[in-house]
Amino acid sequence: MEYEDLRIIDTPSLVRDHAISKLRNAISSGLYPPGARLVERELCEALGVSRTSVREALRQLQSENLVEVGRRRSINVAVITAQDAADIYMIREMLETQAIRRFVALSDDAERKALAAVHKRLVKALSKNDMAQLSAIASEFYERVLIGAKSRVIYEVARPLLARVNYLRIRSMAEPGRLDGGLKEWDAMMEAVQAGDADRAAEAMAVHLRNARAAIVARLEADEKTAIPAKRKAAS
Amino acid sequence: MEYEDLRIIDTPSLVRDHAISKLRNAISSGLYPPGARLVERELCEALGVSRTSVREALRQLQSENLVEVGRRRSINVAVITAQDAADIYMIREMLETQAIRRFVALSDDAERKALAAVHKRLVKALSKNDMAQLSAIASEFYERVLIGAKSRVIYEVARPLLARVNYLRIRSMAEPGRLDGGLKEWDAMMEAVQAGDADRAAEAMAVHLRNARAAIVARLEADEKTAIPAKRKAAS
DNA sequence: GCCTCTAGTTTGTATGACAATATTAGATGT
DNA sequence: ACATCTAATATTGTCATACAAACTAGAGGC
Numbered sequence: 322m323e324y325e326d327l328r329i330i331d332t333p334s335l336v337r338d339h340a341i342s343k344l345r346n347a348i349s350s351g352l353y354p355p356g357a358r359l360v361e362r363e364l365c366e367a368l369g370v371s372r373t374s375v376r377e378a379l380r381q382l383q384s385e386n387l388v389e390v391g392r393r394r395s396i397n398v399a400v401i402t403a404q405d406a407a408d409i410y411m412i413r414e415m416l417e418t419q420a421i422r423r424f425v426a427l428s429d430d431a432e433r434k435a436l437a438a439v440h441k442r443l444v445k446a447l448s449k450n451d452m453a454q455l456s457a458i459a460s461e462f463y464e465r466v467l468i469g470a471k472s473r474v475i476y477e478v479a480r481p482l483l484a485r486v487n488y489l490r491i492r493s494m495a496e497p498g499r500l501d502g503g504l505k506e507w508d509a510m511m512e513a514v515q516a517g518d519a520d521r522a523a524e525a526m527a528v529h530l531r532n533a534r535a536a537i538v539a540r541l542e543a544d545e546k547t548a549i550p551a552k553r554k555a556a557s
Numbered sequence: 558m559e560y561e562d563l564r565i566i567d568t569p570s571l572v573r574d575h576a577i578s579k580l581r582n583a584i585s586s587g588l589y590p591p592g593a594r595l596v597e598r599e600l601c602e603a604l605g606v607s608r609t610s611v612r613e614a615l616r617q618l619q620s621e622n623l624v625e626v627g628r629r630r631s632i633n634v635a636v637i638t639a640q641d642a643a644d645i646y647m648i649r650e651m652l653e654t655q656a657i658r659r660f661v662a663l664s665d666d667a668e669r670k671a672l673a674a675v676h677k678r679l680v681k682a683l684s685k686n687d688m689a690q691l692s693a694i695a696s697e698f699y700e701r702v703l704i705g706a707k708s709r710v711i712y713e714v715a716r717p718l719l720a721r722v723n724y725l726r727i728r729s730m731a732e733p734g735r736l737d738g739g740l741k742e743w744d745a746m747m748e749a750v751q752a753g754d755a756d757r758a759a760e761a762m763a764v765h766l767r768n769a770r771a772a773i774v775a776r777l778e779a780d781e782k783t784a785i786p787a788k789r790k791a792a793s
Numbered sequence: 794g795c796c797t798c799t800a801g802t803t804t805g806t807a808t809g810a811c812a813a814t815a816t817t818a819g820a821t822g823t
Numbered sequence: 824a825c826a827t828c829t830a831a832t833a834t835t836g837t838c839a840t841a842c843a844a845a846c847t848a849g850a851g852g853c
Contacts, residue, residue: 336806360834371807373609376836380613384620386713393815394835408710415651474644477622478714572837596803607838612805629846630804 340368340378348387348398349487350453355400359388385481399485403541406489409482410534416479417463417530418523420470421510425519428469433514436465440511447504456490462507466526486537493537502532576604576614584623584634585723586689591636595624621717635721639777642725645718646770652715653699653766654759656706657746661755664705669750672701676747683740692726698743702762722773729773738768 344364347353364375379396382388389399401409424432439462446455463483467476494500506529513522580600583589600611615632618624625635637645660668675698682691699719703712730736742765749758 362834373806373808377613377616377805380616381620384617395815396835404708405710408708411655412652412710412714415655416648419647472640472644474641474648478648478718482714598803609837609839613836632804 336370336374337377337381340364340370340374341381343368344378344382345387345484348382349456349484349491351488351491353398355398355488357398358391359396359398361396385484387484401485401489401541403538403545406486406537406541407534409486410530410537413479413482413486414527414530414534416475416482417466418526420467420472420475420479421514421522421526422519423470423472423475424466425514425517425522427471432465432469436462436469436514437511439465440507443507444504447500450500452491452494455494456487459490460487489537489541490533493533493540496536496540499532499536503529506532572606572610573613573617576600576606576610577617579604580614580618581623581720584618585692585720585727587724587727589634591634591724593634594627595632595634597632621720623720637721637725637777639774639781642722642773642777643770645722646766646773649715649718649722650763650766650770652711652718653702654762656703656708656711656715657750657758657762658755659706659708659711660702661750661753661758663707668701668705672698672705672750673747675701676743679743680740683736686736688727688730691730692723695726696723725773725777726769729769729776732772732776735768735772739765742768 344353344359353359359379361372361375361379364379365372368375379388383390383396387399388396391397424436428436439458443455443458443462446458460483464480467479467483470476494503506525510522510525510529513519513525580589580595589595595615597608597611597615600615601608604611615624619626619632623635624632627633660672664672675694679691679694679698682694696719700716703715703719706712730739742761746758746761746765749755749761
């Protein structure tokens with residue numbers, strides 16, 4: 322996930338942003354699993370930055386709902402329940418069908434080409450079965466759709482939702498059959514976009530998200546049934 | 558807006574939260590108008606807290622999109638364009654029709670009573686033409702709907718949108734005829750909720766938000782046409 | 794009037810300090 | 824050995840400073 326570095330508008334690399342990015346990655350990748358406690362001092366050492374910066378980064382992640390405060394004021398990686406995931410995907414369906422409609426209507430040629438390129442990378446990565454890589458590329462796909470939709474508000478609202486399911490997607494794509502299904506869905510979406518057919522693109526996105534939702538919710542419900550751990554520790 | 562204080566789960570009032578709340582109010586009320594630059598040192602003095610706390614508060618407001626970073630890292634009160642407002646209301650329509658459906662299905666008796674009470678206050682305040690007061694109560698109405706919908710995710714996504722239009726609502730309700738229209742719409746919503754008719758409630762919410770959207774967008778477009786100020790200063 | 798250089802602002806970041814809680818480890822009693 | 828209470832240790836929230844880098848504005852020179 323290096324889109325941050327592609328931005329045109331510069332912001333000579335703030336330490337804070339770097340920290341946020343690192344932490345987001347650590348959470349997405351599962352290095353800090355859901356429920357893990359994040360201790361400021363440890364993060365300082367791990368990231369090599371001051372407490373000031375770590376704390377500001379945590380505040381940011383907090384309002385993105387990637388971490389949550391425990392009752393003792395501890396900061397823990399957010400636990401996403403099956404219910405949460407279901408709602409997130411419901412909302413994503415609302416937002417991203419709208420987004421892809423606008424993408425079809427408003428994107429310029431470069432943006433469409435870039436999206437097609439990401440799609441191509443997606444297809445290639447699919448054959449390698451590298452879930453983490455795949456999830457990262459998928460994120461980029463959705464993000465490009467959001468950007469091409471040219472609505473600041475849609476982007477701001479939908480983007481944090483993407484970050485929250487990043488970690489889940491990695492595991493849900495491991496569901497048998499989900500990969501091939503996902504591939505077909507992405508193909509359909511891409512084709513509709515290139516044909517300039519907003520209705521069909523939106524419908525393809527909706528189908529895709531509904532299927533993804535089903536896979537993720539199923540996985541989470543299964544997990545919740547088996548293990549209800551009282552406490553969780555951070556990865557060493 | 559004192560819901561914060563009603564929470565059961567205590568959090569012995571953090572200085573940071575206090576600062577956030579104060580700043581949010583200052584922005585909603587227009588004390589710091591859109592575009593105004595927020596200087597850390599001044600906020601420290603105004604709020605009587607350290608820079609550490611101010612900065613953490615600003616980070617939070619930043620991810621709520623109530624403030625935005627200017628080109629050279631200055632923090633400014635977010636400017637909401639007509640386009641932004643239109644999108645915000647579109648998204649609110651998606652989210653809050655869903656929310657009111659769930660409210661009808663899931664709220665308990667106390668929550669319905671509380672909503673009715675807010676509605677009553679709304680009606681009373683309407684006759685007094687106190688826009689700021691009215692806007693605050695309206696916010697509480699929407700917020701209660703979101704809470705009663707019992708979806709953490711819907712709440713987390715929709716709530717920040719409410720904060721963003723708080724300031725606008727004050728002025729849009731001054732549009733001639735908007736008040737009476739709003740009253741009828743709220744009545745319809747409330748009636749449907751009490752009748753337990755989710756479809757009708759959702760439709761009433763949709764109509765209400767579409768009308769509110771039209772009023773606010775019209776107002777913003779008019780403003781944008783007349784005044785394109787190059788720079789804006791904070792309220793003295 | 795216009796340009797340049799200097800001095801003051803403002804932000805980003807780091808450090809150190811300290812109170813108030815939490816948590817853990819130990820000491821103690823049975 | 825076990826439960827319990829207590830003292831040592833950790834952790835978070837907050838403040839005060841410090842300083843470099845980027846920026847702004849004003850003084851002064853042309």
